[in-house]
Amino acid sequence: MSKFPALFFLIMFMIGTDTFLVSPLLPTLQAEFGVSTDSAGWMLSAYALGSAVFALIAGPLSDGWNRRVVLLCGLTAFSVCTFLCGLATDFWTMCLFRLLAGISAAFTAPQVWASIPSVLPPQRIARTMGLAFSGLAASQAFGVPIGSWLASGGWSVPFWTIGCASLLLAVFAYFALPSMPPMPSPSSSAGASTGLGAILRRYVPLARSGKARAGFLAYLLIHLGSGAAFAFSGKWLAEDFGLTVGEIGTAVIFLGLGNLLGSAISSSASRKLGAARTVAAAMLGAAALYALLPQLSPVSAATAVYFAICTLLGIVFPLVMGALTSLNASLRGTISSLANATMNGANTLGAWLAGLMFVHLGGYSAIGLFAAVCLAASLATFLAGGLFARESSRAASAGRPASN
Incomplete structure (x- = not known):
């Protein structure tokens, strides 16, 4: 059993590191391929778009x-x-390979979340969800420095390293993972049909479920607030505290460690307090700290509070994902993928709104208040929708779709 958490942690670490990999390499790649700054951004966007x-x-x-x-x-x-990204000879082939890598990640990462309830007993699901999220958190903390360090041997080396390491993980997964055939879904008779109608029909049970609608709306609100706050955190640290790019990078690593810590202790907190109380306490604490954050003047205090926020959110995310995937055992892949798309969309919208607030509403104070309101609204939606009701846990343990 212990091989599964390690495997899922490493898969999410590789995917997360690949996601952050291009950022430190962007100036080098821009010079290598001779493109403008505006065009160079597509090497980042292509991956996100495909995913x-x-x-x-x-x-x-x-x-x-x-x-x-x-x-x-x-x-x-x-x-x-x-691996092919490291062999790109021009800007357009790099964009193509990044697009294909993002598409591949879209088929891989959701299977981690969907597989955890299939291969592990109910009492180990929350802890393994936390470890998988720890892989993402670790990639956020260490992905950029790892990419920069490997790039000292040439810009292709990070891509080749991650490609080879991921292939070794695929070999390990081949021997470690059991068969996980599709569960029969009472909502669809299409089976493994790949037509557009069959794809859309798999979203119908979620659209009809009040619990699912509330869960995904709440999930969107979490990422809308946290995404807005994180998007302009670097600019806030630079303008209000005079931090250099290197110092901001160190702060981001520190925040990633907070997320990693929260993910690691998530299941323990849930066992002691219960999932609903843990999520409520962590989200209320994070909301209060977001409102306080822009008012702090010493950079050490601001960083410490942001670390605490990231730790609290690290506790929340595995529990929320576990609750979402328990909504319908036959649609775990659909749920995990929809959660991923919701997260990306909310982060994109949050970054755009943060820019407007930073310019027109008095800087980071408005963003901190916005994040606090989003988290409070998210918690209210979670509780009203009953996502953490005991009925959901019993249904998940029995491998049945949760009742609406």
Whole structure:
């Protein structure tokens, strides 16, 4: 059993590191391919675009196939496409390979969240969800410095390293993971059909479920607030505290460690307090700290408070994902992919709104208040929707769709 948490942690670490990899390499790649700053951004956007768009398709498709096969194929394709990025000869081939890597990640990452309840007993699901999120948190903390360090041997080296490491993980997963055939869904008779109608039909039970609607709205609000706050945190640290780019990078690593800590202790907190109380306490604490954050003057105090916020959110996210995937056992891939798309969309919208607030509403104070309101509204939506009701836990433990 212990091999599964390690495998899922490493898969999410690789995907997360690949996501952040291009950022420190962007000036080098821009010079290498001779493109403008505006065009260079597409090397970042291509990956995100492929991941966000295809997640909505990959989830429903994976629920009609053997989940082990989908994960293995996605991880293998991810490793190959990432390796090919290191062989790109011009700007457009790099964008193509980044797009393909993002598409492959869209088929891989949701299978991790969907597979955890399938291969582990109920009492270990929350802890393993936390470890998988720890992989993402660790990539956020260490992905940029790892990429920069590997790039000292040439800009291609980070891509080749992650590609080879991911391929080794695919080999390990081939021997470690059991078969996970699709569960019969009472809402669809299409089976493994891949038509557009079959894909859309897998979203119908979620659209009809009040609990699912509330859960995804609350999930969107969490990322809308936290995404807005994080998007302009660097500019806030530079303008209000005079931090250099290097010092801001160190602060981001510190925040990633907070997220990692929260993910690691999430299941323990849930066992002691219960999922609903843990989520409520953590989200209320984070909301209060977001409102306080812009008012702090010493940079050490501001960083410490932001670290606490990241720790609290690190506690929340695994529990929320566990609750979402318990909504319907036959649609875990669809749910995980929709959660991924919701997160990306909310972060994008949050960054745009943060820019407007920073310019027109008095800087980071408005953003901190906005984040606090979003988290409070998210918590109210979670509680009103009953996502953490005991009925959901019993249904998940029994492997049945939760009642509406």
